[in-house]
Amino acid sequence: MKTKHRRELKQNDVVQMVAAAQRSRAPMQRMADVVARWFVLSVIGIAIATFATWAAFGPEPRWAYANATAWAGAADRYRKEGASVVFVSVDAALAGLIAVSDPVKESTPEALASLKKAGIRVVMATGDGRATAQAVAARLGIDEFHGEVRPEDKVELVRRLRSGNRRVAMAGDGINDAPALALADVGIAMGTGTDVAMASAKVTLVKGDLRGGLLLSPMIAAVAMSLSSVFVVGNALRLRGARL
Secondary structure, three states: OHHHHHHHHHHHHHHHHHHHHHHOOOHHHHHHHHHHHHHHHHHHHHHHHHHHHHHHHOOOOHHHHHHHHHHHHHHHHHHHOOOEEEEEEEOOEEEEEEEEOOOOOOOHHHHHHHHHHOOOOOEEEOOOOHHHHHHHHHHHOOOEEEOOOOHHHHHHHHHHHHOOOOOOEEEEOOHHHHHHHHHOOEEEEEOOOOHHHHHHOOEEEOOOOOOOOOOOOHHHHHHHHHHHHHHHHHHHHHHHOOOO
């Protein structure tokens, strides 16, 4: 009985320790929570102060300017977090905004690190706003980036990068990427993207993973293709003597 009672006490102690550990927070997490809380409060405070200033001292129509300025401040905050912002209006009056962001693929940081390790220059070009592009580039450690880029701008960027006998490989998945994918020395489309992009590119990554999966040496690939031809010819000769 004593042994059983001690075992139950130990189990209770373990449960209490786990519960206490779940409720507790590491010093870094506590500091991050404090910083995040004050950051949110400061943004809200700035928005309220801006709204009040425009409402009190701004030009007519004051309330319309105050509302627009407050929404603009919120939009800038979302853009700095890597999101694109769409404003919504009801009856020609600004009613709110929608923040849209594409999640970064888990394989992307590793792929970029491999490219940099191989000495390959990495450039990011996107049609999103400059603030959004800067936020995403900072998150991925990309030093050179271009925001608010139109399809023709991407073509011009590829053409400029190709000058000086440089070889350019471009990866993209959208309709806007198609012209630049066709111009690049190696256009790489994502299998999860649009048909136009895949038709314009020279290479398609079926799973959309920049790491490319299992890579073969060109010599091994050449041998495999030669053996494939041998098997095709061999089967054709074998079928000549078969009765159908």
